Amino acid sequence: MDIDAKIKLGVIGCGYWGPNLIRNFSSLPNCIVKTASDLKPGRLEFIKKDFPFIEITGDYKKIIEDKSIDAVCIATPVTTHKCIAEEALKAGKHVFVEKPMTNSSEDAVTLVETAKKLNRKLAVGHVFQFAPAVRKIKELLQSESIGKVMHITSTRINLGPPETEVDVIWDLGPHDFSIILYLLEEIPVDVNCLRNSFPFNPSKVKGTSIPLVNDAHIDLKFESGITSHIHLSWLSSNKTRLMQIFGTEGTIVYDEMLALDGKVKLYGKGIDNRINSKASDTVKLGYQAGEIHIVPLEQHEPLRMECGEFINSIVNDTKPVNDGLIGLEVVKLLECSSKV
Ligand SMILES: NC(=O)c1ccc[n+]([C@@H]2O[C@H](COP(=O)([O-])OP(=O)(O)OC[C@H]3O[C@@H](n4cnc5c(N)ncnc54)[C@H](O)[C@@H]3O)[C@@H](O)[C@H]2O)c1
Incomplete structure (x- = not known):
């Protein structure tokens, strides 16, 4: 060119x-x-x-x-x-x-x-809008592979920096918010947040001794009835990026820490014969998890x-x-x- x-x-x-x-x-x-x-x-x-x-x-x-x-x-x-x-x-x-x-x-x-x-x-x-896993999950939701979405949980936790300009919400939150807005194409109508500044492994505002929020639990509510819970933290030595999407017909589990083959899994709804069981039933009551399907992903750098x-x-x-x-x-x- x-x-x-x-x-x-x-x-x-x-x-x-x-x-x-x-x-x-x-x-x-x-x-x-x-x-x-x-x-x-x-x-x-x-x-x-x-x-x-x-x-x-x-x-x-x-x-x-x-x-x-x-x-x-x-x-x-x-x-x-x-x-x-x-x-x-x-x-x-x-x-x-x-x-x-x-x-x-x-x-x-x-x-x-x-x-x-x-x-x-x-x-x-918003680099995660381009992640192969997020792109694939969007396709799965559009084709209603797990039916109607009811709830999304996300855990994004790791150890935080000793000094920085922003707290854990402004550091890690943009990733979850941009993924969830991209997937649902809907803006939350209600936001709640429980914020903590735990003295363990504290992060301070750069150049000061002012403690920053290092742990947050955020709840979102959408007009469609979908809810979401996001846990952001700088307190964990176990770096975790785990999102789960619960639908009426199954669950998608997205673990960003795993290799490409295995990052996204689709769990079928399973069978639960406890629901609607009758007084005359003589079989063992219980539930079985549905089939687990590892979703293949395209290899590309987001x-x-x-x-x-x-x-x-x-x-x-x-x-x-x-x-x-x-x-x-x-x-x-x-x-x-x-x-x-
Ligand atoms: N998308 C992602 O996954 C991702 C990952 C890390 C950081 N970020 C974002 O990237 C941005 C930078 O983060 P970082 O971790 O690289 O920070 P950093 O502090 O390592 O780097 C910022 C750089 O900007 C320079 N700088 C500041 N003011 C400047 C100016 N007026 N002119 C020229 N240079 C200037 C600083 O000297 C510094 O080298 C932040 O907004 C952060 O949230 C995004």
């Missing part, structure tokens, strides 16, 4: 996650990462080692001002997202911003409205698909599935969970 026809991208923020985005955007046939920016020179040297052709700068405004750059990817801490994304949109760039989109719904609304007004693409780093979705949305003028609107709904849920 002619280099001039490729979408030219600037990446702002090259800490832990930024280099993964650079690797994936660089691997796409219709994208070229032109410039990378970070405040820390060491991070830029690290990028140069693997990507000698990428220009580097300590000042992200050089990316915003570069007229040859079509789009910007932002992987800085959440407190900076709104300001950088708004500047980029106003300079005519398409924007991919990491999760959570902003740290307030007011700022999220501003970004959605700015992108709409200026006719620019706005996508949010992050590469996510990067591709953003670039293709620019090239083909389509709406990315992880657009600003779902980003806004996720931020609203994070905000509600932090207040109720």
